[in-house]
Amino acid sequence: MTRTVGVLGSRGFIGGHVVRALRRRGYEVRTVAAPHVVSAARDSSSVLAEIERQRDAQLRLRSSLAGCRVVINAAGLAEPGAAASDSLLGANAVLPGVVCRALAEAGAARLVHVSSAAVQGCRSVLDESLETQPFSPYSLSKALGEWSVVRCAATLEAVIYRPTSVHSEDRRTTRRLSRLARSPLASVAGEGNRATPQVLVENVADGIAAAATRDEPVQGVVLQPHEGWTCEGFLLMLSQTTRPVTHVRSSLAARLVSGGYWVGRRVRPMTAVTRRIDMLWLGQEQVTGQLTEWGWRPPAGHHRWAELAEAVA
Numbered sequence: 001m002t003r004t005v006g007v008l009g010s011r012g013f014i015g016g017h018v019v020r021a022l023r024r025r026g027y028e029v030r031t032v033a034a035p036h037v038v039s040a041a042r043d044s045s046s047v048l049a050e051i052e053r054q055r056d057a058q059l060r061l062r063s064s065l066a067g068c069r070v071v072i073n074a075a076g077l078a079e080p081g082a083a084a085s086d087s088l089l090g091a092n093a094v095l096p097g098v099v100c101r102a103l104a105e106a107g108a109a110r111l112v113h114v115s116s117a118a119v120q121g122c123r124s125v126l127d128e129s130l131e132t133q134p135f136s137p138y139s140l141s142k143a144l145g146e147w148s149v150v151r152c153a154a155t156l157e158a159v160i161y162r163p164t165s166v167h168s169e170d171r172r173t174t175r176r177l178s179r180l181a182r183s184p185l186a187s188v189a190g191e192g193n194r195a196t197p198q199v200l201v202e203n204v205a206d207g208i209a210a211a212a213t214r215d216e217p218v219q220g221v222v223l224q225p226h227e228g229w230t231c232e233g234f235l236l237m238l239s240q241t242t243r244p245v246t247h248v249r250s251s252l253a254a255r256l257v258s259g260g261y262w263v264g265r266r267v268r269p270m271t272a273v274t275r276r277i278d279m280l281w282l283g284q285e286q287v288t289g290q291l292t293e294w295g296w297r298p299p300a301g302h303h304r305w306a307e308l309a310e311a312v313a
Contacts, residue, residue, distance in 0.1 A: 003026075003028055004029070004067070004069075005027050005030070005068065005070045005209075006032055006068035006071040006072070006108075007031050007071070008073045008074060008075040009076065010029075010031035012076075013078060013166075013168075014074045014166070014208075015075070017202060018072055018074055018209060021206045021208070022212070022213070025213065027209075027213060030065075030068055032061070032064045032065060034075035034095060034099075035060060035061065037057060037090035037091060037095045037098065038086040038089075038090040039086055039090040039093070041093060041094060042084065044147055044151075047094055047097065047148055048148070050090075051101065051148060051152060054094065054098045058098055058101050058102040061099060061106075062103075069109045070112070071099070071110070071111050072208060073096060074208075075091065076092045077092055080118065080138045080139075081138070081271060081273075082138055084137035084141075088138065092138075092141035092144070092145045093144035093148060096149045096152075097149065097152040099113070100158065104154040109156070109157055110156065110157040110159065110218065111153070111156050111157070111158050112159045112161055113145070113146070113149045113158065113159065113161065114161050114163065114208060115142050115145060115162050116162060117162045117197065117224070118134075118135075118138065119134055119142050119146060120132055120133050121134055122135060122261070123284075124284070124285060125284075125286060125287060126162075126285070126286035127286070127289075128220060128222065128287065128290065129221065130221060135261060135264075136268070136275075159211050159212075159220070159221075161207070161208050161221075162221060162223045163199065163224045164224050164286070165279055167200060167308065168200070168201040169308055169312055171201070173276065174312055177238055177276065181236075181239040182238075184246075185246075186245045186246065187245055187246035188231040188232045188245055188246075188248070188281055189247075189248050189282050191247070192230060192231045192232025192235075192245065192247060193230050193231070193232065194231050194284075194285075195226060195230060195231075195284065195286070196229050196230065196280065196283035197224075197283075197286055198227065198279070199224050200227070200305065200308070202299060203224070203298035204224055206296075207298075211290075211291070214294065218290070220290075222289060223286060223290075224291075225288075225298065230283070231279075231280055231283045234280070235280065237302075238309050239309075240310060250282075253282060254282065257274060257278045257281065257282060260273070260277065261278075
């Protein structure tokens with residue numbers, strides 16, 4: 001595989017870490033600014049029509065990425081609690097298709113598009129199928145982005161990469177969860193032994209770099225591997241204390257989470273809050289995916305989690 005990898009969205013949370021992961025692996029990186037795309041598209045047919053209208057953006061990208069056989073698209077708006085907007089749909093749904101068209105014309109071989117496991121919503125088990133179950137404007141925008149990649153890939157080897165719940169010291173969500181874990185409100189559903197898909201940003205970035213630079217063909221969806229946390233274990237690690245967590249009846253927790261999602265359809269910020277509570281109370285299983293089958297292992301282990309927990313405490 002080529003030694004130069006193009007990266008869109010290198011100034012973002014995931015993109016910046018991806019650049020560092022690629023360089024640690026010995027690759028040269030060409031960072032490219034993603035065009036600003038806004039769109040009133042709210043469904044697949046209107047997204048496709050908008051992609052066709054973005055010819056100028058395609059031409060600019062084709063020129064900027066000429067010579068890059070592999071490109072990672074980490075651009076987009078990571079705003080889980082956002083209402084539907086032209087900016088959200090443009091960045092997350094339309095731009096991926098524009099990137100695909102530009103790369104196909106530029107003669108690129110592979111695109112790794114960074115999506116989100118949120119596209120599969122509240123499914124009991126996350127997998128690497130193209131089936132989606134969006135539950136919010138954000139997850140719908142990401143699901144439409146995946147659709148546009150599949151629809152516009154043409155001759156490209158298109159890879160859809162789905163991170164799960166990503167953490168780092170400088171992420172606001174991580175700091176909020178740390179405060180919750182150290183408070184009397186820390187709680188789990190039932191015995192607290194359900195799996196919860198919490199991952200370190202360093203591991204996500206290295207997984208994306210691995211998918212981008214793999215010598216063998218890569219296709220379809222790549223799901224970020226699980227890092228072994230249970231709901232209770234994750235809270236205890238974040239709390240850095242011996243304070244016990246409260247155990248809520250599973251049936252009650254499920255009803256409260258369901259009610260939170262219902263409220264979220266009317267009060268959008270509630271959707272993101274409910275999602276975080278859902279992952280802490282009820283968790284979510286996931287399949288063993290391609291990365292694990294390739295023999296990839298996360299470079300940052302539990303000692304790194306301990307460092308993070310201490311930093312945000």
